[in-house]
Amino acid sequence: MVIVFALLALTVLGVLVAVNRYLWQRLFRDTTRGPGRARRAGALVIAGGWALAVGALVAERAGAPFWLQRTLAWPGFLWLALSIYLLLALLAGEAVRPLLRRFLDRRADAAVAVPRRETVPASAPQADTEQADTGQAGTQQAGLPDSAAPASADIAVSAAPVGSPGSDEPSAGPSRRLFVSRVVGGAAAAAAVGTVGYGTYDVLRGPRVKRVTVPLAKLPRAAHGYRIAVVSDIHLGPILGRGFARTVVDTINSTQPDLIAVVGDLVDGSVKDLGPAAAPLAQLRARHGSFFVTGNHEYFSGAAQWVAEVRRLGLHPLENARTEMPYFDLAGVNDLRGESEGQGPDFAKALDDRDPARACVLMAHQPVQIHQAVEYGVDLQLSGHTHGGQLWPGNFIAAEANPTVAGLERYGDTQLYVSRGAGAWGPPTRVGAPSDITVIELASKQA
Template identity: 75%
Template sequence: MVIVFAVLVLAVLVTGNWYVWRRLFRDTTAGPGWVRRAGAALVAGGWLMAFGALVAERTGAPFWLQRTLAWPGFLWLALSMYLLLALLVGEAVRPLLRRWLERRRPAEVAVRQASPVQVGAAGTSEPEPEAAAPEPAAPAPSRRLFVSRVVGGAAAAAAVATVGVGTYGVLNGPSVKRVTVPLAKLPRRAHGYRIAVVSDIHLGPVLGRGFAQKVVDTVNSTQPDLVAIVGDLVDGSVKDLGPAAAPLTGLNAPAYFVTGNHEYFSGAEQWVEEVRRLGLLPLENARVELPWFDLAGVNDLAGEDEGQGPDFAKALGDRDPARTCVLLAHQPVQIHDAVEHGVDLQLSGHTHGGQLWPGNLVASAANPTLAGLERYGDTQLYVTRGAGAWGPPTRVGAPSDITVIELASRQA
């Protein structure tokens, strides 16, 4: 089954890229030449860079090589997807444009075939001695070439603009989103308590120290009472990314951390110790009793392969159920265990809100909540879209955010 799936994926990729090359380069040129060869090199080279970037990141290749491959490779992933989508939309435009040209051509020919009038020397009008020969209609291949160039050019411009705007949005830093969450057991004195929820920063070969500093500055500007970093902080080793994560020492409020699935791709134990050194408190299936509520955290599901998976009984089993409990858990699917253990509010990330439309359709199918606040029985779940991006440093239809959760007491 794995081999069959791999063959199907490869077939789809090859077909899709052949289609992109055909519509952008073959159909827009009159014959073989350097443009078609350059187009083939661009498409093939882009995918080689993309696969190289993915393999380099996963295998821990030298960091300079990861950075060299990451920018062009990951951006090509986003660009090729939107080129394909734009060209598919263009298929609906092609027949309309061809019909418009066919209607316009006879009218132009009729005007040219009309006999013009000359003015004689005496000022009298007289017909031209010899009528102009009728101009033949443009051959069909010329019309097809024109249509292909218009549709291909428009598709390329739309894809480049979409990726450009989406990349600028990520690099410019996350926006601040504010959400009020009423909790029945929260004491009156905790009314207005603010938790800054940060997830999916994804420091790596693309997003580095400068981006981490933007995140820290944004969090500090909200003046939270507590910072919750709910996983996927990094994509790489402490050796390569320790300096990139260093700005986290500048957080002005107490900060807590739980692992995400990408920490287990990057050496989770080393990163737990590193964030502890930076002044954050890791919650590894653990709980702290704050003055007005319990704050608990569980490991990510990806830790199960290393014997470090989530343990809700360890984190929540002996707590006082009369106290409000806020749980940090990277993946929204962990909400079902949270409901069973009487959690009042779970804070998660992981989904990126889909990151690249229409990726939200896939992410919605895989997660109970894609983004925002929802209720599951007596438990509420809030999912942030995350501060950074994985793979392409690009977001379309799912802008990045840092969410400030303001707890509200129903006794206030």
């Protein structure tokens, strides 16, 4: 087992080294004339960025002083996102590179092939005209035909050599290869920075409300239109703090829900560090209350403490438990990560002995828990965890590990809704997976 882990670690390290060498080559080596400060600075930027990224990850997991986590988190996690999109942009640039060089080569060849001509001004001095006439007469005296003499008005001028000041070569200073490398590298850097910048702004401005109607066969007519606000993966931590929590709370309250379901990954840190950041959750308002289940990240930072804290803030934790709402049963199970602490999900404890004639809504952080939900006859499971992939093309990776990445899908008689989440983990950035707070509107088939 140790050998397998060591080989895996070496493989990952090798891939990272190769990728970062490629970034350095394309962004710094290929865009400069030779060894110098620019190349050395590029190596320091890339190495320093990864040092900050690794430091941010280790500090968070090791529970380092919170001031240190905050210091490392912004530059470290943003570098992770920037590296991803620099790599993708440069790989896309590999397809553009030969096309651009071919275009420049053809343009240069065309400039060499077509001579340019100069016209002697009509106002040339009379003396020059007389010299031209004398020259023509001399030609005739020598027995040469008139056609052999150069035209008096047009004088052919050969094209300037490639690279000379008069050449059409676009890279009169640097070579065409260097010119192309600078264009592609600059465009890739601009695209990556723009993508990460907008994706970060998209997270910091807060999640948008998404509305989904879900019909339930067992739901009574009186419950038609019942609204459940689903929020997951807020990820309060070194980057997203109290202000972000207040934005989330205000957004949820603006939907005037009947019930609020917080389905895990509320925090990335301890109650000691993040208690003040989570305090706005006490302002959540819903007709039938707010409920909470653990996600995998709660177990990284003390799940028992956070369960006690959210209860103090007025939320109702459902730890493998069920409560009877006016029109349906609401159940919740612990996250799979809790198994390492003997606090894993227990569907039997949460769902046994319930009235099968009543509709049942289950809160479970990870979508993979849908299979047990189907076995227990759950009507609707509410989940998060995937972030919708968070950073494209991460959605393809998430799809390999989860039955549903985002949205509503049916599994037999059970429906699964997966929220993309309100916040972000690691980089405070989303690309192709906008954050959301979903208002589930239950529909009765008897209505």
